[in-house]
Amino acid sequence: LSDRLTSTFKNLRTKGRLSEADIDATVREIRRALLDADVAVSVVREFTGKVRERALSVEVSGALNPAQQVVKIVNDELVAILGGANRPLVFAKTPPTVILLAGLQGAGKTTLAGKLALHLRNQGHTPLLVAADLQRPNAVTQLKIVGERAGVPVFAPHPGTQGHADESQAVAGDPVAVAREGLATAVSRQHDILIVDTAGRLGVDAELMQQAGDIRDALDPDEILFVIDAMIGQDAVATAQAFADGVGFTGVVLTKLDGDARGGAALSVASVTGRPILFASTGEKLTDFEVFHPDRMASRILDMGDVLTLIEQAEKAFDADQAEELAAKLASGTGFTLEDFLVQMQQLKQMGSMKKMLGMLPGMGQMREAIDNFDEREVDRVEAIVRSMTPGERRSPKIINGSRRARIAKGSGTTATDVNQLLERFEGARKMMAQMAKGGGMGLPGMGNL
Ligand code: GDP
Ligand code: MG
Numbered sequence: 001l002s003d004r005l006t007s008t009f010k011n012l013r014t015k016g017r018l019s020e021a022d023i024d025a026t027v028r029e030i031r032r033a034l035l036d037a038d039v040a041v042s043v044v045r046e047f048t049g050k051v052r053e054r055a056l057s058v059e060v061s062g063a064l065n066p067a068q069q070v071v072k073i074v075n076d077e078l079v080a081i082l083g084g085a086n087r088p089l090v091f092a093k094t095p096p097t098v099i100l101l102a103g104l105q106g107a108g109k110t111t112l113a114g115k116l117a118l119h120l121r122n123q124g125h126t127p128l129l130v131a132a133d134l135q136r137p138n139a140v141t142q143l144k145i146v147g148e149r150a151g152v153p154v155f156a157p158h159p160g161t162q163g164h165a166d167e168s169q170a171v172a173g174d175p176v177a178v179a180r181e182g183l184a185t186a187v188s189r190q191h192d193i194l195i196v197d198t199a200g201r202l203g204v205d206a207e208l209m210q211q212a213g214d215i216r217d218a219l220d221p222d223e224i225l226f227v228i229d230a231m232i233g234q235d236a237v238a239t240a241q242a243f244a245d246g247v248g249f250t251g252v253v254l255t256k257l258d259g260d261a262r263g264g265a266a267l268s269v270a271s272v273t274g275r276p277i278l279f280a281s282t283g284e285k286l287t288d289f290e291v292f293h294p295d296r297m298a299s300r301i302l303d304m305g306d307v308l309t310l311i312e313q314a315e316k317a318f319d320a321d322q323a324e325e326l327a328a329k330l331a332s333g334t335g336f337t338l339e340d341f342l343v344q345m346q347q348l349k350q351m352g353s354m355k356k357m358l359g360m361l362p363g364m365g366q367m368r369e370a371i372d373n374f375d376e377r378e379v380d381r382v383e384a385i386v387r388s389m390t391p392g393e394r395r396s397p398k399i400i401n402g403s404r405r406a407r408i409a410k411g412s413g414t415t416a417t418d419v420n421q422l423l424e425r426f427e428g429a430r431k432m433m434a435q436m437a438k439g440g441g442m443g444l445p446g447m448g449n450l
Pocket of ligand 1: 103104105106107108109110111112200255256257258259281282283284288
């Protein structure tokens with residue numbers, strides 16, 4: 001995607017405003033990007049429609065070029081659909097908080113049960129895991145192993161001891177009974193959280209839904225988390241809808257995000273069910289687990305590295321009003337002054353924190369170089385020199401002769417060579433600004449456009 005979008009944006013870059021044709025071309029690329037990321041077709045259609053509408057009515061901001069503005073709209077919409085900010089777990093007023101896991105077989109429920117238990121334990125909670133998957137012979141053993149690794153106790157039925165009333169054992173064969181006893185055990189042993197692992201099927205079926213529904217009715221959970229494999233692709237919508245109708249869920253956990261999947265399923269599920277994604281599972285180890293961040297997911301779906309973070313930084317650092325003022329000045333022929341130059345260098349200094357981020361970006365070599373070569377102390381030197389000039393000298397540096405130069409150098413604690421160098425650099429920047437004004441694009445000096 002990056003390459004394709006970059007070239008579309010290159011076409012947009014030199015234009016001051018977005019035309020309908022520009023927007024349509026960009027929206028086409030966004031559509032393709034989303035389909036590549038396996039976002040459901042119906043969701044893509046709705047999404048691009050919304051983006052198009054917003055792009056048509058958007059105010060042109062001084063800090064961003066039109067292409068960046070479209071990216072920003074796309075990103076804002078993505079983040080909004082993905083829930084805006086992370087939604088934390090809801091805890092019961094009276095413990096234990098009951099968390100029920102549901103999803104297809106192989107989605108990663110049992111693995112997630114362990115990850116979530118460890119995560120909560122690390123936060124000072126005392127979870128109890130319940131093995132209510134009695135479908136597969138080794139499902140209980142798997143949860144026991146996971147629980148041991150997480151250092152969290154597991155409540156499980158004991159094979160072949162039907163009706164045994166030991167606290168750590170339950171009626172074999174009946175997942176609803178196991179779940180119920182698990183809850184009773186959590187209450188009596190004062191666990192503040194109960195995590196219930198359930199059985200899944202390879203596909204959606206009535207029996208599976210019935211069982212999950214029965215466990216839900218027996219426990220009245222505070223959270224029902226629908227666990228879904230990010231690699232599921234176009235099936236995401238149908239599966240999520242089936243679970244939403246069959247069991248209902250309060251939140252989503254996306255698993256296997258360590259794989260190739262760009263996470264289109266996240267957008268599909270969030271968009272179709274309106275349920276927030278709480279966590280992401282990113283590997284087989286218990287620690288491969290993250291709180292879900294809509295903004296990071298949006299970048300991943302768009303496959304644009306941290307370009308968006310960069311855009312936000314740029315927008316903050318480069319005040320839109322100043323940009324407009326400057327553009328007006330350039331257009332009216334008043335010209336770019338040394339004071340403007342100083343302001344811009346100060347803004348570039350504010351963006352020093354971008355150095356780190358640039359390392360993460362694909363295809364940003366030129367810009368990275370510009371910022372790498374940027375010495376922050378240089379800004380202070382420039383400031384000292386400009387402050388030592390008279391207003392007349394700042395307006396028309398041409399009048400700076402040998403004696404003026406010596407006076408400025410002395411006043412700013414620099415040398416005549418330093419003053420000369422600054423004047424040369426200013427001249428270069430001025431030419432560049434004039435060129436940009438002609439091309440219609442407003443960028444940051446030395447940075448080019450994204
Ligand atoms: P369940 O049937 O829903 O309980 O799924 P499991 O927890 O048994 O997971 C099925 C398989 O997927 C196992 O081999 C897990 O190790 C693997 N798995 C689970 N979560 C992840 C993940 O986030 N990334 C990767 N790579 N594998 C995972
Ligand atoms: Mg399982």
